[in-house]
Structures are given as structure tokens and as C-alpha cells.
Amino acid sequence: MSLDPILAREKLGAVARLITRQPPASLWEIDTSLLPPALGAYRRKVRDFARRELLPRCLEADADPDRFDRIGLVRIAARAGILTDSLPRPLGTGGAWTLASSPLLAAHLRMEELCAACGGLGLLLGANELGMLPILLSADFSAIRRLLWPALQRTRRGEPSLFAFAITEPDAGSDVQDTRGARTARIVTRARRVPNGWRIRGRKCFITNGDIAERVSLFAALEDEGLESWTCFVVERAQGGFAVGRHERKLGQRAANAVELVLDDVFVPDDHVVGPLRGGWALARATLDMSRGPVGAIALGIARGAVEAALEVARSMRVGGRALVEHDDVALAFADMLMELGASRSLLWQTAGHLPPRAAAAATAKAFCAESAWRVCSRAMEVLGDAAIFSSSRVEKALRDARLNQIYEGTDEIQRLALLEAQWTTDIAGGTR
Amino acid sequence: MWIYERPEAEAGRSFAGRAVAPALPDGESGKAGGRGADVLGEAERAGFVEAGDLALWGAGIDTEGSVAILFEVGRVCAGWGMALHSLALARRLSRELGGGDVAIAASPIAPRCPPLEVLERPDPSWIEPRLEGDRATGIFPHAWGFPRPDASGSDDVLAFVRGDGWALVRARAAVTRDDGRRLGLRACDLFRVELAGRAEVAASGERARQLLEEHVARLWLGMAALAAGCAAGAVREAARYAAERFQGGSAIEKHAAVSMLLGEARARADSAVAALGAARQTLVASARVRLTATADAACAVTRSLQVLGGAGYMEDFPLCKRLRDVEVLRISQGTPDDLRRILAADLARCA
Numbered sequence: 153m154s155l156d157p158i159l160a161r162e163k164l165g166a167v168a169r170l171i172t173r174q175p176p177a178s179l180w181e182i183d184t185s186l187l188p189p190a191l192g193a194y195r196r197k198v199r200d201f202a203r204r205e206l207l208p209r210c211l212e213a214d215a216d217p218d219r220f221d222r223i224g225l226v227r228i229a230a231r232a233g234i235l236t237d238s239l240p241r242p243l244g245t246g247g248a249w250t251l252a253s254s255p256l257l258a259a260h261l262r263m264e265e266l267c268a269a270c271g272g273l274g275l276l277l278g279a280n281e282l283g284m285l286p287i288l289l290s291a292d293f294s295a296i297r298r299l300l301w302p303a304l305q306r307t308r309r310g311e312p313s314l315f316a317f318a319i320t321e322p323d324a325g326s327d328v329q330d331t332r333g334a335r336t337a338r339i340v341t342r343a344r345r346v347p348n349g350w351r352i353r354g355r356k357c358f359i360t361n362g363d364i365a366e367r368v369s370l371f372a373a374l375e376d377e378g379l380e381s382w383t384c385f386v387v388e389r390a391q392g393g394f395a396v397g398r399h400e401r402k403l404g405q406r407a408a409n410a411v412e413l414v415l416d417d418v419f420v421p422d423d424h425v426v427g428p429l430r431g432g433w434a435l436a437r438a439t440l441d442m443s444r445g446p447v448g449a450i451a452l453g454i455a456r457g458a459v460e461a462a463l464e465v466a467r468s469m470r471v472g473g474r475a476l477v478e479h480d481d482v483a484l485a486f487a488d489m490l491m492e493l494g495a496s497r498s499l500l501w502q503t504a505g506h507l508p509p510r511a512a513a514a515a516t517a518k519a520f521c522a523e524s525a526w527r528v529c530s531r532a533m534e535v536l537g538d539a540a541i542f543s544s545s546r547v548e549k550a551l552r553d554a555r556l557n558q559i560y561e562g563t564d565e566i567q568r569l570a571l572l573e574a575q576w577t578t579d580i581a582g583g584t585r
Numbered sequence: 586m587w588i589y590e591r592p593e594a595e596a597g598r599s600f601a602g603r604a605v606a607p608a609l610p611d612g613e614s615g616k617a618g619g620r621g622a623d624v625l626g627e628a629e630r631a632g633f634v635e636a637g638d639l640a641l642w643g644a645g646i647d648t649e650g651s652v653a654i655l656f657e658v659g660r661v662c663a664g665w666g667m668a669l670h671s672l673a674l675a676r677r678l679s680r681e682l683g684g685g686d687v688a689i690a691a692s693p694i695a696p697r698c699p700p701l702e703v704l705e706r707p708d709p710s711w712i713e714p715r716l717e718g719d720r721a722t723g724i725f726p727h728a729w730g731f732p733r734p735d736a737s738g739s740d741d742v743l744a745f746v747r748g749d750g751w752a753l754v755r756a757r758a759a760v761t762r763d764d765g766r767r768l769g770l771r772a773c774d775l776f777r778v779e780l781a782g783r784a785e786v787a788a789s790g791e792r793a794r795q796l797l798e799e800h801v802a803r804l805w806l807g808m809a810a811l812a813a814g815c816a817a818g819a820v821r822e823a824a825r826y827a828a829e830r831f832q833g834g835s836a837i838e839k840h841a842a843v844s845m846l847l848g849e850a851r852a853r854a855d856s857a858v859a860a861l862g863a864a865r866q867t868l869v870a871s872a873r874v875r876l877t878a879t880a881d882a883a884c885a886v887t888r889s890l891q892v893l894g895g896a897g898y899m900e901d902f903p904l905c906k907r908l909r910d911v912e913v914l915r916i917s918q919g920t921p922d923d924l925r926r927i928l929a930a931d932l933a934r935c936a
């Protein structure tokens with residue numbers, strides 16, 4: 153009698169076989185089968201795109217980001233509709249059924265699939281969406297028509313016009329992500345009223361794609377006021393006084409540059425103000441609540457990429473007369489990693505169910521996935537030992553990439569504060585206290 | 586006595602300040618800038634050289650003293666520490682065998698270290714490099730070594746190979762340096778060593794096995810010391826940053842979240858240093874020390890990096906390099922699972 157749990161089921165009656173069946177499938181297929189068909193097809197489409205276009209370029213982009221043709225890749229993604237598929241036609245290229253099923257889950261799926269191929273290239277493509285979010289969330293239809301529509305149309309034609317998102321300043325990083333910190337934030341970027349618009353002076357730092365974006369959704373305080381006056385301005389790169397300062401040399405996710413933006417009395421016309429004056433803090437927080445889940449998915453993607461790459465090596469590398477993967481301790485290490493991936497994905501897919509997103513859920517998922525990704529990548533490195541330490545190893549790259557997720561879009565510590573802020577005064581299970 | 590209270594630690598500190606700090610590799614390219622000769626010159630002035638050779642690991646300076654020196658060098662740059670350590674290991678072996686100008690000692694423990702029984706009796710499925718008659722053949726894909734000016738060529742090496750039991754051979758080998766594009770320890774060179782010719786047997790049988798055990802034990806103890814030093818340096822840098830960086834209405838050191846990071850980082854770094862106190866030149870003791878000290882050190886470094894927020898992720902701040910270095914010290918030349926396997930096998934024997 154076979155003890156194989158699948159074969160053993162043959163002994164059962166037809167109905168029992170039907171309700172206990174587990175046809176063989178990859179973990180990816182098993183998870184995908186949980187999705188509504190349109191989202192399942194979308195997940196497959198992005199995975200295939202990422203494998204075809206990102207994976208072959210990932211090591212090259214990491215090794216020499218200055219020489220790597222980022223715009224070329226952005227163009228390919230634009231033509232494939234990847235940069236605009238979070239929005240329905242005619243604005244974007246998103247499928248009606250995909251977006252009707254869950255636009256937020258679609259964003260999670262996209263970031264996991266892109267970053268499973270390459271964290272840096274995934275960020276390069278994904279940061280555009282972050283830059284567009286304040287405009288979309290403002291629900292200011294005239295701003296959407298004026299500022300987003302033309303850019304989206306160009307992008308759809310394959311001439312990408314990218315957005316970046318800029319809140320961080322040299323002396324205000326966590327402070328612009330946390331309510332308590334915001335009260336004493338030392339911000340320097342300010343907007344001064346002039347005829348027909350505003351003049352902005354100041355500095356932003358660590359801005360992803362700040363060097364290639366044509367427009368930046370940038371948050372500035374009004375003159376002589378504090379952070380409660382924060383307002384979102386769309387700043388055109390071509391405007392006089394706008395300059396890209398320092399390019400950071402990063403540990404990982406190197407395909408997407410993080411740069412300083414220097415604003416020296418940059419003129420912003422009135423029709424480039426997004427949402428109401430002094431509505432910037434609310435917009436920035438809403439943007440972060442919306443983006444933290446997908447940033448958690450970046451972490452998950454990077455971790456999955458590390459496991460896939462490690463498995464590939466472990467299957468081909470022979471140690472002690474067998475493939476490395478055939479050693480029990482190695483197999484157990486992969487089981488640990490797969491459990492981490494499963495936990496992160498479950499949390500993310502649950503988080504994506506909230507529309508509008510819940511601050512606590514997004515913060516929880518973002519921090520959990522980031523910390524889990526670090527554990528997974530460290531474990532993947534351990535399994536391969538010296539074979540993993542070279543820059544030609546995707547596992548080494550994933551380790552460096554993963555470390556960023558505990559920092560950007562709010563550090564792990566700030567996520568915990570966000571979770572507490574949103575839920576601490578409520579009972580965990582509801583009811584009376 | 587903490588390892589950094591030993592008199593050798595004082596010498597290590599001043600050597601690291603004089604020789605290693607000015608020779609720090611550029612984070613991006615990894616080039617240590619051809620400073621090898623200067624570093625060795627300073628090592629001589631620091632009293633680490635005896636009869637023309639680095640005197641670490643019992644060749645003048647005892648185990649604890651060697652650990653203390655490497656700890657202090659690791660505080661400044663673990664890559665240079667690894668370079669010095671690798672050279673000292675090769676010199677130590679060659680001294681033991683009556684001298685000779687050998688700079689690389691290769692042992693078949695990378696990319697994965699074989700189990701205890703194979704370290705005692707080499708098995709062809711694990712150990713490929715072998716001795717047949719007077720010819721040694723085989724490849725050691727990852728051997729750390731002191732920076733050399735030329736990327737490849739041939740060199741005299743000492744190598745542990747499979748003969749009738751273990752054999753330690755001295756041979757001319759083809760030596761190829763990697764391009765330095767790797768996670769960490771970029772100041773140190775990493776070689777691929779290929780044996781394919783005549784070899785002189787320097788030791789065989791039980792003596793070769795004993796030498797291998799001692800060599801690997803020293804290698805692991807030194808890596809543990811470098812990791813602990815790397816962590817101690819990281820904690821200090823994080824504490825300094827936390828006192829100066831202002832967020833949330835105060836210096837960040839005042840926030841509970843940051844003090845938890847710093848407290849844990851300090852506990853782990855101290856614990857790594859404490860583990861070094863049990864350094865012995867045996868396989869099991871060194872496996873224990875390395876397993877715990879490098880895990881604690883890695884935890885201390887990643888928490889310290891977190892204290893710097895975005896700055897921690899930038900190569901222009903020192904935490905990035907420390908994170909890269911400590912990860913390599915944790916997994917290279919025997920992974921944590923390899924060390925666990927050795928400890929468990931020893932336990933089973935003792936039970």
C-alpha cells in the first residue's frame with residue numbers, strides 16, 4: 153500500500169477523492185488559483201513580463217546603474233502597459249475586470265512579480281505610481297485632467313513621462329511620516345505666494361527617480377507656517393531653479409537612483425497645486441497608507457527572488473556527492489524560507505482587501521514583510537555559503553536590496569507607531585471594555 | 586578580562602588607527618588602493634612580526650592576543666583584518682613546517698564545510714583536491730588572502746588535500762584573484778587556487794589532520810574576532826549618530842524605539858565579545874565561538890544600521906560596509922548550518 157498521501161487517496165470513494173484532491177501544482181499556481189480569474193491572469197502577465205524584461209537585466213543594472221539604460225527599460229515597460237495599468241481605460245491600460253476585482257491587490261501583485269525578478273528595477277518602475285498617487289487621491293478631477301492625463305497618454309504611447317514623490321528633507325525623514333514627529337519637524341522646503349502661483353525654495357533628499365522624473369509631487373509648507381500648512385505641488389523638472397543635487401551611492405535597489413532635489417525659487421503655477429492649500433499632510437498620509445502595502449510586496453518579491461535564485465544554485469551545486477538541495481539541513485532551510493514567504497503573502501493579500509486601505513493594516517504588512525524578507529535573504533545566503541557572496545549572485549543582490557525595505561516609506565519603528573496611532577485606543581476584538 | 590582589555594588590544598588599536606584607517610577601501614569599487622605594503626610595514630612596527638613573519642596564532646602572540654588584535658582591526662575595517670588574518674594563518678602553517686615564503690593556505694571548507702567525520706577522514710565525495718604520487722590536483726574555489734598587486738599568476742601555496750587520509754602539500758598553484766565585486770571584505774583578496782602539478786608533501790596522516798583542525802579553528806576564531814570588532818564599531822557609530830540626529834522633537838536616542846535598537850545592538854555586540862573569551866584552537870570550541878559571535882555581531886550591525894535610517898543605507902556612511910562585511914564573516918568558509926552540524930556531531934559522540 154502506498155503511503156504517498158496523493159496516491160493513498162485513490163483508495164477513497166469518488167466524492168471523497170473529489171473533496172480532498174490536491175493535484176500537483178507549483179506554490180505560485182496554488183496561490184494564483186485563489187485569485188479571481190482576471191487578477192490571476194494579470195499576475196501571470198506581470199510575471200512573464202518581469203522574467204522576460206527585468207531578470208536578464210538585473211545584475212547589469214545593479215553593477216553599473218550610471219551606465220544602465222534606465223529610460224530604455226522604462227520605455228519597454230510603458231509600451232507593455234506596466235506603468236499605466238493601475239488605471240482603467242481611457243486614463244490608463246488596466247483591464248476593467250482586473251481593477252474591478254481589486255485595484256489594490258493588483259498593485260500588490262504587480263510589485264511582488266516585478267521585484268521577484270529585480271528589486272531595483274521593480275522600484276524604478278513602481279515609484280512612478282507613488283508619484284501619481286497624491287494627484288489621484290486628491291480626487292481633484294481638473295488636476296487629474298491637467299497633470300496626469302497628458303503624461304499618461306504619452307506613457308501609453310511608449311514615451312514615458314514619469315512622476316516622483318518627494319516628502320523627505322535632510323532634517324525631516326521620520327518626522328514627515330509620523331504625527332507626533334510632525335509637530336516639531338524641522339522642514340525647510342517652503343512655498344511663497346507670487347502672482348499666478350508659488351515660488352518654492354528648499355531641499356528634498358533620497359528622492360527615488362528624482363533625476364529622471366519629469367514631474368515631482370512635492371510637499372512644501374506655506375511661508376511662515378508649520379507642517380500643518382503642507383501643500384502638494386506638482387513641480388516640473390523643466391522649471392528654472394529646479395536642480396538635481398547629490399546622487400546617493402546605495403547598498404541595494406541600485407537600478408533606481410535616490411537623489412537630492414534642490415529648489416531655488418522654482419515657480420509653480422496655481423494650476424499645479426494638488427488638492428486644497430494646507431491639504432498636503434492629509435494627502436501625504438493617505439498616499440503612504442495606500443503605498444505601504446505595495447512596498448511590503450516589494451519586500452516579498454525580493455525575498456521570493458532570493459529563494460528562487462538560491463534554489464536554482466542549490467539544485468545544480470554538488471556537495472558531498474549530492475546536489476546541495478538534497479541535504480536535509482538545506483531542504484529544511486528552504487522550508488523555513490517558504491513559510492516566511494507564505495506568511496507575508498497571506499498578510500499582504502488580506503491587507504489589500506481594505507479599500508480604502510487601513511493605516512494599521514498597511515503599516516503591519518509593510519514592516520512584517522520587510523523584516524521577513526531580511527530573514528529570508530540571510531537564510532538564502534547561509535545555504536549557499538561562499539557561493540553566494542559574489543555580485544554575480546542574485547542572492548547577494550537580493551540581500552542588499554531587501555535591507556532598504558526596513559527603512560524607506562517609513563522605518564520599521566515608524567510603522568509600529570502608525571499601527572499604534574491607528575488602533576491603540578480601540579479594543580482589539582471590539583465590544584465593551 | 587574582556588578581550589579588549591588585554592595588552593595586545595592596545596597595540597591592535599594603535600595599529601588599526603595608523604595603518605588600517607588610512608587604507609580603507611572605497612565602498613563602491615572595493616579597491617584597497619595598493620596599500621598592502623604600508624599595512625605590513627605598520628604591522629612590523631606594531632610588533633606583530635617576528636623573524637620576518639606575522640607572529641599571530643601562537644607564533645609569538647598567543648590565541649587570546651591574536652583574537653584581541655583582530656578584534657581591534659575589525660573595529661576599523663574587517664576586510665583588512667581578514668587580509669592580515671589570512672596571511673598570518675599561512676605564515677603560521679609554513680613556520681610549523683619549517684618556513685618558506687607562502688602567502689596562501691587553502692583548505693577545502695568552502696563553499697560549504699564538510700561534516701566532522703569528513704574533516705577527520707577525507708571522503709572523495711566531499712573533498713575533491715587530491716594527492717596521487719607526487720602530483721596534487723584540484724580546485725579550491727574560495728581562499729582568502731592578503732592583497733597582491735597582480736590579479737593572477739602562479740604562487741607557492743600550502744593546501745590540504747586528500748591523500749591516504751589528509752595530506753598537507755606545498756605546491757606551485759595557478760592563483761586567480763576575483764574582481765573584488767562581492768558583498769564584503771573587499772579590502773581582502775579572494776582567490777581561486779588550482780593545483781595541477783608536482784607537490785611536496787609537508788605533512789600527512791594524523792599530523793596533517795591535526796594541522797587542518799588547528800588551521801580551521803584559527804580561521805574561525807579570527808573571523809569571529811573580526812565580526813565582534815565590526816559590531817563593536819557599528820554600535821559606537823550608531824550611538825554617536827543617535828545622540829546627534831534630531832527627529833520627533835528630540836535627539837533620536839531619547840525615543841524608546843531607538844533605545845531598544847541600541848540596547849539590543851549593544852547586548853549582542855558585547856555577547857559576541859564575551860564569546861571570544863572562550864577561544865581555543867580546537868574545531869569544536871572555534872565552531873561554537875564563531876557560530877554565536879558572528880550571529881550576535883550580525884544582529885548588532887543590522888540594528889545599528891537601522892538607527893541611521895536612510896543614511897544607514899548609503900555607502901558614504903560606515904554602517905553599510907559593516908553590514909556587508911559581517912554577513913560575509915557569518916557565512917564564508919563554513920556556514921552557520923555547517924558549524925551546527927559539527928557541534929551536534931561532537932555532542933552525539935560525547936553523549
Ligand SMILES: Cc1cc2nc3c(=O)[nH]c(=O)nc-3n(C[C@H](O)[C@H](O)[C@H](O)COP(=O)(O)OP(=O)(O)OC[C@H]3O[C@@H](n4cnc5c(N)ncnc54)[C@H](O)[C@@H]3O)c2cc1C
Binds near residue numbers: 402
Ligand atoms: C533608497 C531610499 C529611497 C527613498 N525614496 C524616497 C522617495 O522617493 N521619496 C521620499 O520622500 N522619501 C524617500 N526616502 C526617504 C525615506 O522615506 C526615509 O529615509 C525614511 O522615512 C527615514 O527617514 P530618515 O532617513 O530621515 O531617518 P530618521 O528619521 O533620521 O530615522 C533615524 C532612526 O530614528 C528612528 N526614529 C526617528 N524618529 C523617531 C520617532 N519619532 N520615534 C521613534 N523612532 C524614531 C527611525 O526609526 C530610525 O531608526 C527614501 C529613502 C531611501 C533610503
